[in-house]
Amino acid sequence: MCLTLHEAIYACRMFNDQLEVACRDFADRHPQSRLHFDEARKYMPGGHTRTVLTHLPFPVAFASGDGATLEDVDGHSYIDLLGDYTAGLLGHSERRVLDPVVAALANNVSVGGVHPAEAQLSRLMCSRFGIDRVRFTNSGTEANLMAITTAIQATSRRQVLVFSGGYHGGVLYFVSGPAPWNAPYEFVIAPYNDADATEVIIQEHASELAAVVFEPMQGSGGCLPADAEFVQRTCTAARSVGAIVIADEVMTSRHGRSGMLHLLGEVADITTYGKYLGGGFSFGAFGGRAELLDQFDTSLEGGRLVTGRQVISHAGTFNNNMASMTAGCAVLGEVFTADVAESHTKRGEEFRESVASVLARHALPMSVTGFGSMMSLHALATAPQTINDVFLRDEVLQELVFLGLHERGIYIAARGMMNVGLAHTDDQLARALDALDETLGAIAGN
Ligand SMILES: Cc1ncc(COP(=O)(O)O)c(C=O)c1O
Numbered sequence: 001m002c003l004t005l006h007e008a009i010y011a012c013r014m015f016n017d018q019l020e021v022a023c024r025d026f027a028d029r030h031p032q033s034r035l036h037f038d039e040a041r042k043y044m045p046g047g048h049t050r051t052v053l054t055h056l057p058f059p060v061a062f063a064s065g066d067g068a069t070l071e072d073v074d075g076h077s078y079i080d081l082l083g084d085y086t087a088g089l090l091g092h093s094e095r096r097v098l099d100p101v102v103a104a105l106a107n108n109v110s111v112g113g114v115h116p117a118e119a120q121l122s123r124l125m126c127s128r129f130g131i132d133r134v135r136f137t138n139s140g141t142e143a144n145l146m147a148i149t150t151a152i153q154a155t156s157r158r159q160v161l162v163f164s165g166g167y168h169g170g171v172l173y174f175v176s177g178p179a180p181w182n183a184p185y186e187f188v189i190a191p192y193n194d195a196d197a198t199e200v201i202i203q204e205h206a207s208e209l210a211a212v213v214f215e216p217m218q219g220s221g222g223c224l225p226a227d228a229e230f231v232q233r234t235c236t237a238a239r240s241v242g243a244i245v246i247a248d249e250v251m252t253s254r255h256g257r258s259g260m261l262h263l264l265g266e267v268a269d270i271t272t273y274g275k276y277l278g279g280g281f282s283f284g285a286f287g288g289r290a291e292l293l294d295q296f297d298t299s300l301e302g303g304r305l306v307t308g309r310q311v312i313s314h315a316g317t318f319n320n321n322m323a324s325m326t327a328g329c330a331v332l333g334e335v336f337t338a339d340v341a342e343s344h345t346k347r348g349e350e351f352r353e354s355v356a357s358v359l360a361r362h363a364l365p366m367s368v369t370g371f372g373s374m375m376s377l378h379a380l381a382t383a384p385q386t387i388n389d390v391f392l393r394d395e396v397l398q399e400l401v402f403l404g405l406h407e408r409g410i411y412i413a414a415r416g417m418m419n420v421g422l423a424h425t426d427d428q429l430a431r432a433l434d435a436l437d438e439t440l441g442a443i444a445g446n
Protein backbone atom coordinates (compact mmCIF):
# COMPACT_ATOMS: atom_id res chain seq x y z
CA MET A 1 0.00 0.00 0.00
CA CYS A 2 1.16 3.58 -0.66
CA LEU A 3 0.19 6.52 1.60
CA THR A 4 -0.06 10.17 0.56
CA LEU A 5 2.19 12.56 2.54
CA HIS A 6 -0.84 13.82 4.50
CA GLU A 7 -1.93 10.27 5.36
CA ALA A 8 1.63 9.34 6.34
CA ILE A 9 1.94 12.30 8.78
CA TYR A 10 -1.46 11.49 10.26
CA ALA A 11 -0.52 7.79 10.64
CA CYS A 12 2.79 8.75 12.23
CA ARG A 13 1.05 10.87 14.92
CA MET A 14 -1.57 8.20 15.45
CA PHE A 15 1.08 5.48 15.89
CA ASN A 16 3.08 7.64 18.34
CA ASP A 17 -0.01 8.24 20.49
CA GLN A 18 -0.91 4.56 20.39
CA LEU A 19 2.63 3.57 21.37
CA GLU A 20 2.50 5.77 24.46
CA VAL A 21 -0.74 4.12 25.57
CA ALA A 22 0.56 0.62 24.72
CA CYS A 23 3.71 1.16 26.84
CA ARG A 24 1.62 2.42 29.79
CA ASP A 25 -0.74 -0.57 29.56
CA PHE A 26 2.21 -2.94 29.28
CA ALA A 27 3.77 -1.50 32.46
CA ASP A 28 0.43 -1.79 34.31
CA ARG A 29 0.08 -5.44 33.32
CA HIS A 30 3.62 -6.41 34.36
CA PRO A 31 4.38 -5.00 37.86
CA GLN A 32 6.51 -7.98 38.90
CA SER A 33 8.57 -7.83 35.70
CA ARG A 34 9.08 -4.13 36.35
CA LEU A 35 10.40 -4.87 39.87
CA HIS A 36 12.64 -7.58 38.47
CA PHE A 37 13.96 -5.20 35.82
CA ASP A 38 14.64 -2.39 38.34
CA GLU A 39 16.52 -4.79 40.63
CA ALA A 40 18.51 -6.36 37.77
CA ARG A 41 19.61 -2.94 36.54
CA LYS A 42 21.46 -2.34 39.79
CA TYR A 43 23.92 -5.12 38.96
CA MET A 44 23.73 -5.68 35.20
CA PRO A 45 24.04 -2.63 32.97
CA GLY A 46 20.63 -2.18 31.34
CA GLY A 47 19.18 -5.00 33.46
CA HIS A 48 20.19 -7.70 31.01
CA THR A 49 23.15 -9.59 29.67
CA ARG A 50 21.95 -10.03 26.09
CA THR A 51 21.22 -6.78 24.28
CA VAL A 52 18.69 -8.22 21.83
CA LEU A 53 16.28 -9.02 24.67
CA THR A 54 15.52 -5.40 25.54
CA HIS A 55 12.52 -3.53 24.21
CA LEU A 56 10.08 -0.80 25.17
CA PRO A 57 9.11 -0.20 27.95
CA PHE A 58 11.04 -3.07 29.64
CA PRO A 59 11.32 -6.81 29.01
CA VAL A 60 9.10 -9.22 30.93
CA ALA A 61 10.88 -11.78 33.11
CA PHE A 62 9.91 -15.36 32.33
CA ALA A 63 9.24 -17.83 35.11
CA SER A 64 8.69 -21.09 33.24
CA GLY A 65 8.06 -22.75 29.90
CA ASP A 66 6.25 -25.83 28.71
CA GLY A 67 5.96 -27.12 25.15
CA ALA A 68 5.57 -24.01 23.01
CA THR A 69 4.32 -21.79 25.83
CA LEU A 70 6.01 -19.44 28.27
CA GLU A 71 4.77 -17.97 31.55
CA ASP A 72 6.03 -14.67 32.96
CA VAL A 73 6.49 -13.68 36.61
CA ASP A 74 3.15 -11.81 36.54
CA GLY A 75 1.32 -15.01 35.59
CA HIS A 76 0.66 -14.18 31.90
CA SER A 77 1.11 -16.98 29.48
CA TYR A 78 2.33 -16.70 25.89
CA ILE A 79 2.62 -18.82 22.79
CA ASP A 80 6.35 -18.67 22.23
CA LEU A 81 6.68 -17.75 18.57
CA LEU A 82 10.26 -16.60 18.99
CA GLY A 83 11.85 -19.90 19.97
CA ASP A 84 14.87 -18.11 21.45
CA TYR A 85 15.94 -16.69 18.09
CA THR A 86 16.04 -20.26 16.63
CA ALA A 87 17.87 -21.92 19.58
CA GLY A 88 14.52 -23.05 21.02
CA LEU A 89 13.37 -25.02 17.98
CA LEU A 90 12.35 -27.98 20.18
CA GLY A 91 10.21 -26.03 22.65
CA HIS A 92 10.60 -26.00 26.41
CA SER A 93 10.04 -29.60 27.47
CA GLU A 94 11.34 -32.06 24.87
CA ARG A 95 11.80 -35.16 27.05
CA ARG A 96 13.76 -36.99 24.33
CA VAL A 97 16.50 -34.40 24.86
CA LEU A 98 16.10 -33.51 28.54
CA ASP A 99 15.97 -37.08 29.87
CA PRO A 100 19.33 -38.19 28.40
CA VAL A 101 20.90 -34.91 29.54
CA VAL A 102 19.66 -35.41 33.11
CA ALA A 103 20.95 -39.01 33.05
CA ALA A 104 24.34 -37.92 31.71
CA LEU A 105 24.67 -35.15 34.30
CA ALA A 106 23.84 -37.60 37.09
CA ASN A 107 26.96 -39.47 36.00
CA ASN A 108 29.39 -36.64 35.48
CA VAL A 109 28.94 -32.92 34.93
CA SER A 110 32.45 -31.87 34.04
CA VAL A 111 34.80 -34.53 32.75
CA GLY A 112 38.00 -32.65 31.94
CA GLY A 113 38.70 -35.23 29.24
CA VAL A 114 37.26 -36.62 26.03
CA HIS A 115 34.08 -38.68 26.26
CA PRO A 116 31.83 -40.74 23.95
CA ALA A 117 29.03 -38.19 23.47
CA GLU A 118 31.26 -35.68 21.66
CA ALA A 119 32.53 -38.35 19.25
CA GLN A 120 28.98 -39.52 18.60
CA LEU A 121 27.79 -35.97 17.93
CA SER A 122 30.70 -35.30 15.57
CA ARG A 123 29.76 -38.44 13.59
CA LEU A 124 26.09 -37.38 13.45
CA MET A 125 26.98 -33.87 12.29
CA CYS A 126 29.41 -35.00 9.59
CA SER A 127 26.93 -37.41 8.09
CA ARG A 128 23.93 -35.07 8.34
CA PHE A 129 25.60 -31.96 6.92
CA GLY A 130 28.03 -33.60 4.48
CA ILE A 131 31.19 -32.30 6.17
CA ASP A 132 34.47 -34.20 6.71
CA ARG A 133 35.36 -32.93 10.17
CA VAL A 134 33.84 -30.80 12.92
CA ARG A 135 34.95 -29.06 16.11
CA PHE A 136 32.75 -27.78 18.92
CA THR A 137 32.62 -24.37 20.59
CA ASN A 138 30.36 -22.71 23.15
CA SER A 139 28.52 -20.36 20.82
CA GLY A 140 27.95 -19.39 17.21
CA THR A 141 30.16 -16.35 17.72
CA GLU A 142 33.08 -18.52 18.74
CA ALA A 143 32.40 -20.90 15.85
CA ASN A 144 32.71 -18.00 13.40
CA LEU A 145 35.83 -16.63 15.08
CA MET A 146 37.41 -20.09 14.81
CA ALA A 147 36.27 -20.60 11.21
CA ILE A 148 37.82 -17.27 10.19
CA THR A 149 40.99 -18.16 12.10
CA THR A 150 41.13 -21.48 10.26
CA ALA A 151 40.90 -19.70 6.90
CA ILE A 152 43.54 -17.13 7.83
CA GLN A 153 45.94 -19.86 8.93
CA ALA A 154 45.29 -21.96 5.83
CA THR A 155 45.77 -19.12 3.34
CA SER A 156 48.33 -16.95 5.16
CA ARG A 157 46.14 -14.01 4.12
CA ARG A 158 44.42 -11.51 6.39
CA GLN A 159 41.32 -10.04 4.74
CA VAL A 160 37.79 -11.31 5.35
CA LEU A 161 34.92 -10.38 3.07
CA VAL A 162 31.54 -10.04 4.79
CA PHE A 163 28.20 -8.57 3.72
CA SER A 164 26.27 -5.49 4.77
CA GLY A 165 23.42 -6.58 7.03
CA GLY A 166 25.31 -9.67 8.14
CA TYR A 167 25.49 -10.89 11.72
CA HIS A 168 28.01 -13.51 12.81
CA GLY A 169 28.12 -12.76 16.55
CA GLY A 170 28.46 -9.88 19.00
CA VAL A 171 31.96 -9.01 17.76
CA LEU A 172 31.18 -9.83 14.11
CA TYR A 173 28.32 -7.38 13.65
CA PHE A 174 27.53 -5.75 10.28
CA VAL A 175 23.77 -5.16 10.58
CA SER A 176 23.98 -1.37 10.77
CA GLY A 177 27.47 -1.00 9.36
CA PRO A 178 30.54 -2.62 10.94
CA ALA A 179 30.37 -2.21 14.73
CA PRO A 180 33.32 -0.29 16.23
CA TRP A 181 33.68 -3.12 18.80
CA ASN A 182 34.11 -5.84 16.18
CA ALA A 183 37.01 -8.27 16.48
CA PRO A 184 40.02 -6.66 14.80
CA TYR A 185 40.10 -8.65 11.56
CA GLU A 186 40.66 -6.82 8.26
CA PHE A 187 37.09 -6.77 6.97
CA VAL A 188 36.01 -5.94 3.44
CA ILE A 189 32.26 -5.30 3.11
CA ALA A 190 30.20 -6.16 0.03
CA PRO A 191 26.47 -5.61 -0.64
CA TYR A 192 24.35 -8.70 0.07
CA ASN A 193 22.45 -10.22 -2.83
CA ASP A 194 24.45 -8.16 -5.33
CA ALA A 195 26.50 -10.68 -7.31
CA ASP A 196 27.95 -8.13 -9.78
CA ALA A 197 29.33 -5.84 -7.07
CA THR A 198 30.57 -8.78 -4.99
CA GLU A 199 32.53 -10.27 -7.91
CA VAL A 200 34.22 -6.92 -8.52
CA ILE A 201 35.16 -6.51 -4.85
CA ILE A 202 36.50 -10.07 -4.65
CA GLN A 203 38.69 -9.42 -7.71
CA GLU A 204 39.94 -6.13 -6.21
CA HIS A 205 41.13 -8.00 -3.10
CA ALA A 206 42.07 -11.20 -4.90
CA SER A 207 45.51 -11.79 -3.43
CA GLU A 208 44.64 -10.74 0.13
CA LEU A 209 41.32 -12.46 0.76
CA ALA A 210 41.46 -15.31 3.27
CA ALA A 211 37.71 -15.91 3.42
CA VAL A 212 34.27 -14.91 2.26
CA VAL A 213 31.69 -15.27 5.04
CA PHE A 214 27.94 -15.12 4.46
CA GLU A 215 24.58 -16.26 5.82
CA PRO A 216 22.36 -18.15 3.37
CA MET A 217 19.62 -15.99 4.90
CA GLN A 218 20.49 -12.93 6.93
CA GLY A 219 18.68 -13.71 10.19
CA SER A 220 19.39 -10.74 12.44
CA GLY A 221 19.32 -8.52 9.37
CA GLY A 222 15.59 -9.28 9.06
CA CYS A 223 15.24 -12.81 7.60
CA LEU A 224 16.43 -11.79 4.14
CA PRO A 225 17.14 -14.92 2.07
CA ALA A 226 20.04 -14.96 -0.39
CA ASP A 227 19.14 -15.72 -3.96
CA ALA A 228 20.73 -18.82 -5.46
CA GLU A 229 22.55 -16.99 -8.24
CA PHE A 230 24.17 -14.56 -5.79
CA VAL A 231 25.36 -17.45 -3.63
CA GLN A 232 26.73 -19.49 -6.53
CA ARG A 233 28.53 -16.56 -8.17
CA THR A 234 29.98 -15.45 -4.82
CA CYS A 235 31.31 -18.94 -4.05
CA THR A 236 32.79 -19.31 -7.53
CA ALA A 237 34.46 -15.90 -7.37
CA ALA A 238 35.86 -16.62 -3.88
CA ARG A 239 37.34 -19.94 -4.96
CA SER A 240 38.81 -18.44 -8.14
CA VAL A 241 41.03 -16.20 -5.97
CA GLY A 242 41.88 -18.91 -3.43
CA ALA A 243 39.63 -17.59 -0.64
CA ILE A 244 37.87 -20.00 1.73
CA VAL A 245 34.06 -20.02 1.54
CA ILE A 246 32.54 -19.90 5.03
CA ALA A 247 28.77 -20.35 5.31
CA ASP A 248 27.31 -19.14 8.59
CA GLU A 249 24.45 -21.58 9.15
CA VAL A 250 24.19 -20.90 12.87
CA MET A 251 20.49 -20.21 12.33
CA THR A 252 19.76 -21.71 8.91
CA SER A 253 21.08 -25.26 9.25
CA ARG A 254 17.54 -26.16 10.40
CA HIS A 255 16.25 -25.78 6.83
CA GLY A 256 15.90 -28.83 4.59
CA ARG A 257 17.76 -32.07 5.17
CA SER A 258 21.30 -30.61 5.34
CA GLY A 259 20.94 -26.88 5.82
CA MET A 260 19.95 -23.96 3.64
CA LEU A 261 23.09 -23.72 1.53
CA HIS A 262 22.43 -27.19 0.12
CA LEU A 263 18.97 -26.01 -0.91
CA LEU A 264 20.65 -23.13 -2.74
CA GLY A 265 22.84 -25.64 -4.62
CA GLU A 266 26.20 -24.85 -2.98
CA VAL A 267 28.67 -26.43 -0.57
CA ALA A 268 30.92 -24.34 1.66
CA ASP A 269 34.52 -25.07 2.57
CA ILE A 270 33.70 -24.42 6.23
CA THR A 271 30.24 -24.14 7.77
CA THR A 272 29.40 -22.80 11.21
CA TYR A 273 26.57 -24.12 13.39
CA GLY A 274 24.87 -23.25 16.65
CA LYS A 275 21.51 -22.55 18.29
CA TYR A 276 18.99 -25.45 18.23
CA LEU A 277 21.66 -28.14 17.73
CA GLY A 278 22.49 -27.89 21.44
CA GLY A 279 18.85 -28.61 22.32
CA GLY A 280 18.66 -25.34 24.26
CA PHE A 281 22.11 -25.65 25.86
CA SER A 282 25.03 -23.46 24.80
CA PHE A 283 26.37 -24.65 21.48
CA GLY A 284 28.54 -23.83 18.52
CA ALA A 285 30.49 -25.82 15.94
CA PHE A 286 32.53 -25.32 12.79
CA GLY A 287 33.16 -28.03 10.26
CA GLY A 288 34.07 -28.66 6.67
CA ARG A 289 36.81 -29.94 4.41
CA ALA A 290 39.37 -32.27 5.99
CA GLU A 291 42.44 -30.41 4.72
CA LEU A 292 41.26 -27.22 6.45
CA LEU A 293 40.03 -28.75 9.69
CA ASP A 294 43.03 -31.06 9.97
CA GLN A 295 45.08 -28.02 10.88
CA PHE A 296 43.74 -28.82 14.36
CA ASP A 297 44.91 -32.45 14.25
CA THR A 298 47.29 -33.06 17.13
CA SER A 299 47.48 -36.82 16.52
CA LEU A 300 50.53 -38.46 17.89
CA GLU A 301 52.75 -40.23 15.40
CA GLY A 302 55.20 -42.71 16.88
CA GLY A 303 54.45 -41.28 20.30
CA ARG A 304 55.37 -37.73 19.26
CA LEU A 305 53.47 -34.76 17.94
CA VAL A 306 53.92 -34.47 14.19
CA THR A 307 56.63 -31.90 13.69
CA GLY A 308 57.18 -29.55 10.79
CA ARG A 309 53.63 -28.31 10.61
CA GLN A 310 51.75 -25.65 12.44
CA VAL A 311 48.93 -27.17 14.47
CA ILE A 312 46.26 -24.67 15.47
CA SER A 313 45.53 -24.93 19.14
CA HIS A 314 41.83 -24.69 19.88
CA ALA A 315 41.05 -24.15 23.56
CA GLY A 316 37.71 -23.93 25.36
CA THR A 317 36.97 -25.45 28.76
CA PHE A 318 33.34 -26.10 27.86
CA ASN A 319 33.72 -26.99 24.15
CA ASN A 320 32.76 -30.62 24.79
CA ASN A 321 30.55 -30.01 27.84
CA MET A 322 28.42 -32.96 28.79
CA ALA A 323 25.00 -31.27 28.58
CA SER A 324 25.45 -29.79 25.09
CA MET A 325 27.11 -32.90 23.62
CA THR A 326 24.46 -35.24 25.01
CA ALA A 327 21.64 -32.93 23.94
CA GLY A 328 23.12 -32.59 20.43
CA CYS A 329 23.15 -36.38 20.00
CA ALA A 330 19.45 -36.57 20.89
CA VAL A 331 18.56 -33.59 18.68
CA LEU A 332 20.20 -34.91 15.52
CA GLY A 333 19.88 -38.63 16.24
CA GLU A 334 16.29 -38.75 17.37
CA VAL A 335 14.24 -35.57 17.35
CA PHE A 336 15.22 -33.38 14.41
CA THR A 337 16.03 -36.04 11.84
CA ALA A 338 16.53 -35.09 8.18
CA ASP A 339 12.92 -36.10 7.40
CA VAL A 340 11.56 -33.99 10.24
CA ALA A 341 13.71 -31.04 9.14
CA GLU A 342 12.40 -31.30 5.61
CA SER A 343 8.74 -31.36 6.62
CA HIS A 344 9.29 -28.62 9.21
CA THR A 345 10.68 -26.35 6.50
CA LYS A 346 7.45 -26.87 4.52
CA ARG A 347 5.30 -26.23 7.58
CA GLY A 348 7.13 -22.96 8.15
CA GLU A 349 6.59 -21.90 4.52
CA GLU A 350 2.86 -22.52 4.91
CA PHE A 351 2.71 -20.47 8.09
CA ARG A 352 4.54 -17.56 6.42
CA GLU A 353 2.02 -17.62 3.57
CA SER A 354 -0.80 -17.45 6.14
CA VAL A 355 0.92 -14.49 7.84
CA ALA A 356 1.13 -12.73 4.46
CA SER A 357 -2.61 -13.30 3.93
CA VAL A 358 -3.41 -11.74 7.32
CA LEU A 359 -1.21 -8.71 6.53
CA ALA A 360 -2.98 -8.26 3.20
CA ARG A 361 -6.34 -7.84 4.98
CA HIS A 362 -5.24 -4.59 6.65
CA ALA A 363 -4.51 -1.14 5.27
CA LEU A 364 -1.19 -0.91 7.08
CA PRO A 365 2.33 -0.86 5.63
CA MET A 366 3.31 -4.36 6.79
CA SER A 367 5.14 -7.21 5.06
CA VAL A 368 6.80 -10.50 5.93
CA THR A 369 10.08 -12.06 4.75
CA GLY A 370 11.82 -15.33 5.49
CA PHE A 371 12.45 -18.90 4.51
CA GLY A 372 11.12 -22.13 5.98
CA SER A 373 10.34 -21.88 9.67
CA MET A 374 12.16 -18.53 10.17
CA MET A 375 10.47 -15.24 9.28
CA SER A 376 10.22 -11.58 10.17
CA LEU A 377 7.47 -8.99 10.19
CA HIS A 378 8.41 -5.59 8.79
CA ALA A 379 6.58 -2.29 9.11
CA LEU A 380 7.12 -1.66 5.41
CA ALA A 381 4.57 -1.81 2.60
CA THR A 382 6.91 -3.81 0.35
CA ALA A 383 8.93 -6.76 1.63
CA PRO A 384 12.57 -5.65 2.07
CA GLN A 385 15.28 -7.25 -0.08
CA THR A 386 18.33 -5.80 1.67
CA ILE A 387 19.27 -4.26 4.99
CA ASN A 388 18.97 -0.78 3.43
CA ASP A 389 15.28 -1.50 2.84
CA VAL A 390 14.91 -2.71 6.44
CA PHE A 391 16.25 0.64 7.69
CA LEU A 392 13.19 2.31 6.09
CA ARG A 393 10.76 0.52 8.43
CA ASP A 394 8.32 2.53 10.52
CA GLU A 395 9.84 1.62 13.88
CA VAL A 396 6.90 3.02 15.85
CA LEU A 397 4.46 0.77 13.98
CA GLN A 398 6.94 -2.09 14.39
CA GLU A 399 6.90 -1.62 18.20
CA LEU A 400 3.12 -1.31 18.22
CA VAL A 401 2.69 -4.63 16.43
CA PHE A 402 5.13 -6.28 18.85
CA LEU A 403 3.32 -4.87 21.90
CA GLY A 404 -0.10 -5.70 20.43
CA LEU A 405 0.90 -9.33 19.95
CA HIS A 406 2.48 -9.39 23.40
CA GLU A 407 -0.76 -8.17 24.97
CA ARG A 408 -2.61 -10.94 23.15
CA GLY A 409 -0.25 -13.62 24.46
CA ILE A 410 2.03 -14.05 21.44
CA TYR A 411 5.74 -13.66 22.11
CA ILE A 412 7.89 -12.67 19.12
CA ALA A 413 11.12 -10.64 18.81
CA ALA A 414 10.69 -6.90 19.20
CA ARG A 415 12.42 -6.55 15.83
CA GLY A 416 9.75 -8.78 14.25
CA MET A 417 11.40 -12.20 14.08
CA MET A 418 9.12 -15.24 14.42
CA ASN A 419 10.18 -18.89 14.29
CA VAL A 420 7.90 -21.88 14.00
CA GLY A 421 9.04 -24.61 16.38
CA LEU A 422 8.50 -28.34 16.62
CA ALA A 423 6.32 -27.99 19.72
CA HIS A 424 3.76 -25.64 18.12
CA THR A 425 0.38 -27.23 17.62
CA ASP A 426 -1.74 -26.25 14.61
CA ASP A 427 -4.17 -24.67 17.06
CA GLN A 428 -1.41 -22.48 18.57
CA LEU A 429 -0.31 -21.29 15.13
CA ALA A 430 -3.94 -20.49 14.25
CA ARG A 431 -4.25 -18.50 17.50
CA ALA A 432 -1.12 -16.55 16.62
CA LEU A 433 -2.63 -15.65 13.24
CA ASP A 434 -5.88 -14.54 14.93
CA ALA A 435 -3.87 -12.40 17.36
CA LEU A 436 -2.00 -10.79 14.46
CA ASP A 437 -5.30 -10.09 12.72
CA GLU A 438 -6.75 -8.50 15.88
CA THR A 439 -3.58 -6.49 16.55
CA LEU A 440 -3.49 -5.01 13.07
CA GLY A 441 -7.23 -4.34 13.18
CA ALA A 442 -6.85 -2.48 16.47
CA ILE A 443 -3.91 -0.39 15.18
CA ALA A 444 -5.69 0.48 11.94
CA GLY A 445 -8.82 1.35 13.92
CA ASN A 446 -11.19 -1.14 12.27
C1 LIG B 1 23.89 -16.14 11.73
C2 LIG B 1 24.42 -16.07 13.12
N1 LIG B 1 25.72 -16.31 13.33
C3 LIG B 1 26.24 -16.28 14.57
C4 LIG B 1 25.46 -15.99 15.66
C5 LIG B 1 26.07 -15.95 17.03
O1 LIG B 1 25.68 -17.06 17.78
P1 LIG B 1 25.75 -17.02 19.38
O2 LIG B 1 24.69 -16.08 19.84
O3 LIG B 1 25.52 -18.43 19.81
O4 LIG B 1 27.12 -16.54 19.73
C6 LIG B 1 24.10 -15.74 15.49
C7 LIG B 1 23.24 -15.44 16.64
O5 LIG B 1 22.14 -14.98 16.53
C8 LIG B 1 23.56 -15.78 14.18
O6 LIG B 1 22.29 -15.51 13.94
